[in-house]
Every structure is written in structure tokens, then in C-alpha cells.
Amino acid sequence: MLARLWTVWLLAATGCAVGPDFVRPQPPETERYVPDKQLQETVxxxxxxxxxxxxxxxxxxxxxxxxxxxxxxxxxxxxxxxxxxxxxxxxxxxxxxxxxxxxxxxxPQIDLLGGASRQRFSAARFGSPVSSTFNLFTLSASVSYALDIxxxxxxxxxxxxxxxxxxxxxxxxxxxxxxxxxxxxxxxxxxxxxxxxxxxxxxxxxxxxxxxxxxxxxxxxxxxxxxxxxxxxxxxxxxxxxxxxxxxxxxxxxxxxxxxxxxxxxxxxxxxxxxxxxxxxxxxxxxxxxxxxxxxxxxxxxxxxxxxxxxxxxxxxxxxSFTLNATYGQNNRNLLDIFLSSGNFWSIGTNFVAPLFRGGxxxxxxxxxxxxxxxxxxxxxxxxxxxxxxxxxxxxxxxxxxxxxxxxxxxxxxxxxxxxxxxxxxxxxxxxxxxxxxxxxxxxxxxxxxxxxxxxxxxxxxxxxxxxxxxxxxxxxxxxxxxxxxxxxxxxxxxxxxxxxxxx
CATH class of the missing domain: 1.20.1600.10 (Outer membrane efflux proteins (OEP))
Incomplete structure (x- = not known):
């Protein structure tokens, strides 16, 4: 997975910018402002x-x-x-x-996200009569980078x-x-x-x-x-x-x-x-x-x-357009235990959006x-x-x-x-x-x-x-x-x- 992302990043780094590269127009070749004479002095x-x-x-x-x-x-x-x-x-x-x-x-665009919620989990769908209510605390950081291919x-x-x-x-x-x-x-x-x-x-x-x-x-x-x-x-x-x-x-x-x-x-x-x-x-x-x-x-x-x-x-x-995304964070039912390694999570990936039909x-x-x-x-x-x-x-x-x-x-x-x-x-x-x-x-x-x-x-x-x-x-x-x-x-x-x- 990391090798593929590295390949995409290299492609972005070597990508060319579509559209014309601007070139300054050449100055006019004329050497005089008025016809038939080059002014030197007034009377x-x-x-x-x-x-x-x-x-x-x-x-x-x-x-x-x-x-x-x-x-x-x-x-x-x-x-x-x-x-x-x-x-x-x-x-x-x-x-x-x-x-x-x-x-x-x-x-890269880096953001810090945090959240605290109280949730109720229904276990009936898993055949268990016991349901539970708990708190969930989350702290994570996300990184995104737009590949300018x-x-x-x-x-x-x-x-x-x-x-x-x-x-x-x-x-x-x-x-x-x-x-x-x-x-x-x-x-x-x-x-x-x-x-x-x-x-x-x-x-x-x-x-x-x-x-x-x-x-x-x-x-x-x-x-x-x-x-x-x-x-x-x-x-x-x-x-x-x-x-x-x-x-x-x-x-x-x-x-x-x-x-x-x-x-x-x-x-x-x-x-x-x-x-x-x-x-x-x-x-x-x-x-x-x-x-x-x-x-x-x-x-x-x-x-x-x-x-x-x-x-x-x-x-x-x-x-x-391509974007690289990565997230790392911690969550736990107890706020004081949020930094324990047992509650960590991460993700890394890429996504793209390609226009298919926009009506011209x-x-x-x-x-x-x-x-x-x-x-x-x-x-x-x-x-x-x-x-x-x-x-x-x-x-x-x-x-x-x-x-x-x-x-x-x-x-x-x-x-x-x-x-x-x-x-x-x-x-x-x-x-x-x-x-x-x-x-x-x-x-x-x-x-x-x-x-x-x-x-x-x-x-x-x-x-x-x-x-x-x-x-x-x-x-x-x-x-x-x-x-x-x-x-x-x-x-x-x-x-x-x-x-x-x-x-x-």
C-alpha cells in the first residue's frame, strides 16, 4: 500500500501543468515614434x-x-x-x-479533531438481551495533501x-x-x-x-x-x-x-x-x-x-484530482485513558474525483x-x-x-x-x-x-x-x-x- 502511495506521490511531483506556459510578448521592432524623421532638437x-x-x-x-x-x-x-x-x-x-x-x-493540510459523546449500544441485533450505555472520547489528527498532477x-x-x-x-x-x-x-x-x-x-x-x-x-x-x-x-x-x-x-x-x-x-x-x-x-x-x-x-x-x-x-x-489522506488517533470510554495504546486507530489512503459528465x-x-x-x-x-x-x-x-x-x-x-x-x-x-x-x-x-x-x-x-x-x-x-x-x-x-x- 505504501509503495503505491509513493508511486502516486512521484507522479504528482513530476506531473506537468496543463494549459499554455506564458511567454512575454516580443516588443515592437520599430525604432521611431514619428515617421520620416528622428527628432534631435527643437528650434x-x-x-x-x-x-x-x-x-x-x-x-x-x-x-x-x-x-x-x-x-x-x-x-x-x-x-x-x-x-x-x-x-x-x-x-x-x-x-x-x-x-x-x-x-x-x-x-499538507493538518487538522486536530476531538470529540466526546455518550452512546447507547443495542445488542439485540446480535442476539444478546443486554444493551449498554457508555461514553466515548476521541482525539485524532488528520493529514491531507492534494496531488497537483x-x-x-x-x-x-x-x-x-x-x-x-x-x-x-x-x-x-x-x-x-x-x-x-x-x-x-x-x-x-x-x-x-x-x-x-x-x-x-x-x-x-x-x-x-x-x-x-x-x-x-x-x-x-x-x-x-x-x-x-x-x-x-x-x-x-x-x-x-x-x-x-x-x-x-x-x-x-x-x-x-x-x-x-x-x-x-x-x-x-x-x-x-x-x-x-x-x-x-x-x-x-x-x-x-x-x-x-x-x-x-x-x-x-x-x-x-x-x-x-x-x-x-x-x-x-x-x-x-487526487488527494492523499492519513489519520491517526485515540479513543477510549474513559477520558483519562484516552492515550492508552489499546485505543489507538489509524488509516491511510488516497481518493480521486474525475468528472465524467457535466453537460459541456x-x-x-x-x-x-x-x-x-x-x-x-x-x-x-x-x-x-x-x-x-x-x-x-x-x-x-x-x-x-x-x-x-x-x-x-x-x-x-x-x-x-x-x-x-x-x-x-x-x-x-x-x-x-x-x-x-x-x-x-x-x-x-x-x-x-x-x-x-x-x-x-x-x-x-x-x-x-x-x-x-x-x-x-x-x-x-x-x-x-x-x-x-x-x-x-x-x-x-x-x-x-x-x-x-x-x-x-
């Missing part, structure tokens, strides 16, 4: 050129390239207090605990591991999105503040033009239509000011939410556009590296892995698992396409931002030069003040256009770092969450997995 805009370094490594603290200590402080506060990130980390810990629980199937348990743990990976990359995605939103909102808020100040200056200039025009109209020099047109332009400008103030307030409320504060209690420390430096060296990952670095792609890959493991689970359900349920469950795998594979490919398109869009946006800012910077410079010239001519008595006021209005309007494009250039620069994955794989193991001194992503990649992320 010089406002005296600044942005250089694209192909294949360079992305810093994990990329937001520090904007060289704003106030921005750095906001990012640290958001990492420490953001509820969405905290929730994602808790989900990751939950999936890790589920995985650890899943490993328990590879160990067809890999159902291994595939289940594999699926749990893939689920853990999905939660891991979900945390990274949340972390990257959080920082991107912080940087983008800080830039937007600074842009709104600058536009509000410029609009207010433009309104004052417009009011001065109206005052001078009305004086000329009263003197009979101009017709009534001229000041009416200027008042119309003034109303348009003044109507834009509340909208800018509303957007500035919304940006401040969003920042408070991102750092885990109540909007009504958060005092925002002002960050101006002058406090932000434009990063000029922009590392660009190759497309083949991007698919091993962007967390949304890695999440889709983990989902594909889970779908592959589910095929194995559904396939193994169609095969028999198991077959179609496996077929559904295959369909789910094909769906995950298509979603994985679509995620890669979306990621490459996003990087391409941002790269071209940076190129066009620089070109637009170059022209608007020149326009602003010329408008400023013309304004200064008019002011000098007015001091010399060569022009009237109305011409000076018109030149000032043109300058402030040019400045508004310039500020809008400058904000876009800063935001698109931040968007590039986010689109390329944000360098999260370069976070050192000492990097911890300020909230509870835990490693930021809780479950770190193994050294082998980290090397794959960096080199694949």
Missing part, C-alpha cells in the same frame, strides 16, 4: 533649445528638472497624503496577501501572482498619474495667474484709450463709433477675467485634493512661471524599451498573463478562458499602440510649441520695442498719448498669446516624462512612503525583473 524659442537624447535613462525624480523647491514639496506631500495612492497601495497589499495564502496549497493548483497560484503584478503596476500608474497631475496643475495655475495680471494691465490700457477717445469725440475730432468699438473690446476683456479667476481657483482646489487636503482649509503657496525652469535635456526611451517601462503596458501584460493561467485552471478542471460546462468554461485570453491579447496590443501614439503626439507638440513660441517671442519683442518707441516719441512730443496707449494694448495682447504658448510648452514637457513612464523603475529601494515608512510600491520587483525592465 530655439525664447533663447532655449530642447534636446532629445535617444535611449537615455529617465530620472525617477524628473519633476526636479523644473528646479522649483515649492513644486518638490507639493509632490512629496501628495505622495504622503493622497487617498487614491493610499487605496492603491492597500489593494496591492491585499493581492500580495492573497498570493501568500495561495501558496498554502503546496503544503495536472497543475490546477500551480496555475491558480500563477493567476494570483499575475493579479499581484496587476495591482503593482496599478500602484505605479496611480503614482505616475498623481505626479503628472501635480506638475501640470502647478503650471496651469501659474499660467492663469500670469494671464490674469496681463489681462488686468490690458484692461487698464483699454480704459485709458476709451477716455482719450471720448475726449476726442467731445472735441469733434472722432465719430461716436470709435469709443463704442473700444467699449465693446473692453467688455470682452473684462468678461474673460472672471473665467481666468475661476480656472485659477479650480486649479488650486485640484491641488488641495491631490495632496489630500480640504480645499477650504488649504493655503496655496504661490508658484509663478518665473519659478519654473524649462527642462532642456529630454531623454527619449526607444519603443522597444517603452513596452517594458510604461506601467499601463505592464499592467496589460500582467492581465494577459492572468488570462493565460486561467486557461490552465479551466483545462485542469477537466482532469481527475467544463468544455465551454475552458473555451471562455481562451476567448478571454484573446481579448486580453488584443487589449495589450491596443495599449501599446495608444502608448506609442501618445509619445509621438507629445514629441511633435514640443516641436510645434517651440516653433510657435519662437514666433510669439519675436512678436512680443517687437511689440515691446514699438511700445517703448511710442513712449519715447510721446516724451519728445512727436505722437499723442492715444498712440502710446494703443501700442501698450498690442504689447499686452502679444504677451497673453506668449504666456499661453509658454504654458503649453511646459505642460507638454511634463507630459513627455509621463508618457515615457516617469522613470519609476529607477526608484532606489531606500525610497519610502513618508506616510508610514513603507517602500513606495510595497512589493518590489525582484533583481531579475528589474534587470528585464532596464534592459529589454
Amino acid at each position: 530655439s524659442a525664447d533663447g532655449q533649445i530642447q534636446y532629445f537624447e535617444q535611449g537615455a535613462e529617465i530620472a525617477a525624480d524628473w519633476w526636479q528638472l523644473f528646479k522649483s523647491p515649492k513644486l518638490d514639496a507639493l509632490v512629496k506631500e501628495a505622495i504622503a497624503n493622497n487617498p487614491t495612492l493610499e487605496s492603491a497601495q492597500a489593494s496591492l497589499r491585499q493581492s500580495q496577501d492573497n498570493l501568500q495564502a495561495g501558496y498554502g496549497v503546496f503544503f 495536472f497543475g490546477a493548483q500551480r496555475r491558480t497560484v500563477e493567476a494570483l501572482s499575475a493579479s499581484r503584478d496587476m495591482q503593482h503596476y496599478s500602484v505605479v500608474t496611480t503614482y505616475l498619474t498623481l505626479i503628472g497631475n501635480i506638475v501640470n496643475t502647478v503650471i496651469a495655475r501659474a499660467g492663469y495667474e500670469a494671464q490674469i495680471q496681463t489681462t488686468q494691465q490690458l484692461i487698464e490700457s483699454q480704459r485709458e484709450q476709451i477716455r482719450l477717445t471720448e475726449l476726442q469725440m467731445q472735441a469733434g475730432i472722432l465719430e461716436y463709433e470709435k469709443p463704442v468699438n473700444l467699449r465693446l473690446q473692453l467688455e470682452v476683456l473684462e468678461s474673460s477675467l472672471p473665467r481666468l479667476m475661476q480656472k485659477r481657483s479650480q486649479a488650486e482646489h485640484l491641488l488641495a485634493t491631490l495632496i489630500g487636503q480640504f480645499p477650504g482649509e488649504h493655503e496655496f503657496e504661490k508658484i509663478d512661471l518665473a519659478d519654473l525652469s524649462l527642462p532642456t535635456i529630454l531623454p527619449i526611451s526607444l519603443p522597444s524599451s517603452l513596452v517594458r517601462q510604461r506601467p499601463d503596458i505592464l499592467l496589460a501584460e500582467a492581465q494577459l498573463h492572468q488570462s493565460s493561467a486561467n486557461i490552465g485552471i479551466a483545462t485542469a478542471a477537466m482532469f481527475p 460546462t467544463l468544455w465551454f468554461q475552458r473555451k471562455a478562458a481562451i476567448d478571454a485570453f484573446q481579448q486580453s491579447r488584443a487589449q495589450y496590443r491596443q495599449t501599446i499602440l495608444n502608448a506609442l501614439a501618445q509619445v509621438a503626439d507629445v514629441l511633435l507638440a514640443l516641436e510645434y510649441d517651440a516653433e510657435a513660441l519662437q514666433h510669439q517671442s519675436q512678436e512680443l519683442h517687437l511689440a515691446q520695442e514699438r511700445m517703448h518707441l511710442m513712449q519715447a516719441n510721446y516724451q519728445a512730443g512727436l505722437v499723442n498719448y492715444q498712440q502710446v496707449s494703443i501700442a501698450e494694448s498690442q504689447y499686452f495682447q502679444s504677451k497673453l498669446n506668449y504666456l499661453q504658448t509658454l504654458v503649453l510648452r511646459l505642460q507638454d514637457t511634463a507630459a513627455l516624462f509621463v508618457a515615457l513612464g516617469g522613470g519609476w523603475w529607477n526608484i532606489e529601494e531606500k525610497t519610502r512612503s513618508p506616510r508610514d515608512d513603507e517602500i513606495l510600491f510595497d512589493v518590489k520587483l525582484s533583481e531579475e525583473e528589474t534587470d528585464k525592465v532596464k534592459t529589454d
Whole structure:
């Protein structure tokens, strides 16, 4: 009997797991994001050129390239207090605990059983008129071990591991999105503040033009239509000011939410556009590296892995399952004598369950698992396409931002030069003040256009770092969450997995 059980155990130990073994999809062979050219640098805009370094490594603290200590402080506060990130980390810990629980199937299950009963034995069925009533005390231990011959348990743990990976990359995605939103909102808020100040200056200039025009109209020099047109332009400008103030307030409320504060209690420390430096060296990952670095792609890959493991689970359900069982115990009519050898008992054996007829349920469950795998594979490919398109869009946006800012910077410079010239001519008595006021209005309007494009250039620069994955794989193991001194992503990649992320 023991020899047969040993044979079954060897069969289980050498058994193969049914279903497909997951293989990571090959990265795309393309070497560029945009067709027909390899971007090297942008044009010089406002005296600044942005250089694209192909294949360079992305810093994990990329937001520090904007060289704003106030921005750095906001990012640290958001990492420490953001509820969405905290929730994602808790989900990751939950999936890790589920995985650890899943490993328990590879160990024997040992239980201790005890019982006490009072029984009456009828001897009449044996021809004896004497019946007896007695107590029975039992204490036993049972051991059971599931033989994973067809890999159902291994595939289940594999699926749990893939689920853990999905939660891991979900945390990274949340972390990257959080920082991107912080940087983008800080830039937007600074842009709104600058536009509000410029609009207010433009309104004052417009009011001065109206005052001078009305004086000329009263003197009979101009017709009534001229000041009416200027008042119309003034109303348009003044109507834009509340909208800018509303957007500035919304940006401040969003920042408070991102750092885990109540909007009504958060005092925002002002960050101006002058406090932000434009990063000029922009590392660009190759497309083949991007698919091993962007967390949304890695999440889709983990989902594909889970779908592959589910095929194995559904396939193994169609095969028999085997279990080894052993029991040893003592029983006695007297509790104090329960450990006497005369009352011992034991059993050892095996059992199996083999599905014979389930009405097609198991077959179609496996077929559904295959369909789910094909769906995950298509979603994985679509995620890669979306990621490459996003990087391409941002790269071209940076190129066009620089070109637009170059022209608007020149326009602003010329408008400023013309304004200064008019002011000098007015001091010399060569022009009237109305011409000076018109030149000032043109300058402030040019400045508004310039500020809008400058904000876009800063935001698109931040968007590039986010689109390329944000360098999260370069976070050192000492990097911890300020909230509870835990490693930021809780479950770190193994050294082998980290090397794959960096080199694949």
C-alpha cells in the first residue's frame, strides 16, 4: 500500500501543468515614434533649445528638472497624503496577501479533531438481551495533501501572482498619474495667474484709450463709433477675467485634493512661471524599451498573463484530482485513558474525483478562458499602440510649441520695442498719448498669446516624462512612503525583473 502511495506521490511531483506556459510578448521592432524623421532638437524659442537624447535613462525624480523647491514639496506631500495612492497601495497589499495564502496549497493540510459523546449500544441485533450505555472520547489528527498532477493548483497560484503584478503596476500608474497631475496643475495655475495680471494691465490700457477717445469725440475730432468699438473690446476683456479667476481657483482646489487636503482649509503657496525652469535635456526611451517601462503596458501584460493561467485552471478542471489522506488517533470510554495504546486507530489512503459528465460546462468554461485570453491579447496590443501614439503626439507638440513660441517671442519683442518707441516719441512730443496707449494694448495682447504658448510648452514637457513612464523603475529601494515608512510600491520587483525592465 505504501509503495503505491509513493508511486502516486512521484507522479504528482513530476506531473506537468496543463494549459499554455506564458511567454512575454516580443516588443515592437520599430525604432521611431514619428515617421520620416528622428527628432534631435527643437528650434530655439525664447533663447532655449530642447534636446532629445535617444535611449537615455529617465530620472525617477524628473519633476526636479523644473528646479522649483515649492513644486518638490507639493509632490512629496501628495505622495504622503493622497487617498487614491493610499487605496492603491492597500489593494496591492491585499493581492500580495492573497498570493501568500495561495501558496498554502503546496503544503499538507493538518487538522486536530476531538470529540466526546455518550452512546447507547443495542445488542439485540446480535442476539444478546443486554444493551449498554457508555461514553466515548476521541482525539485524532488528520493529514491531507492534494496531488497537483495536472497543475490546477500551480496555475491558480500563477493567476494570483499575475493579479499581484496587476495591482503593482496599478500602484505605479496611480503614482505616475498623481505626479503628472501635480506638475501640470502647478503650471496651469501659474499660467492663469500670469494671464490674469496681463489681462488686468490690458484692461487698464483699454480704459485709458476709451477716455482719450471720448475726449476726442467731445472735441469733434472722432465719430461716436470709435469709443463704442473700444467699449465693446473692453467688455470682452473684462468678461474673460472672471473665467481666468475661476480656472485659477479650480486649479488650486485640484491641488488641495491631490495632496489630500480640504480645499477650504488649504493655503496655496504661490508658484509663478518665473519659478519654473524649462527642462532642456529630454531623454527619449526607444519603443522597444517603452513596452517594458510604461506601467499601463505592464499592467496589460500582467492581465494577459492572468488570462493565460486561467486557461490552465479551466483545462485542469477537466482532469481527475487526487488527494492523499492519513489519520491517526485515540479513543477510549474513559477520558483519562484516552492515550492508552489499546485505543489507538489509524488509516491511510488516497481518493480521486474525475468528472465524467457535466453537460459541456467544463468544455465551454475552458473555451471562455481562451476567448478571454484573446481579448486580453488584443487589449495589450491596443495599449501599446495608444502608448506609442501618445509619445509621438507629445514629441511633435514640443516641436510645434517651440516653433510657435519662437514666433510669439519675436512678436512680443517687437511689440515691446514699438511700445517703448511710442513712449519715447510721446516724451519728445512727436505722437499723442492715444498712440502710446494703443501700442501698450498690442504689447499686452502679444504677451497673453506668449504666456499661453509658454504654458503649453511646459505642460507638454511634463507630459513627455509621463508618457515615457516617469522613470519609476529607477526608484532606489531606500525610497519610502513618508506616510508610514513603507517602500513606495510595497512589493518590489525582484533583481531579475528589474534587470528585464532596464534592459529589454
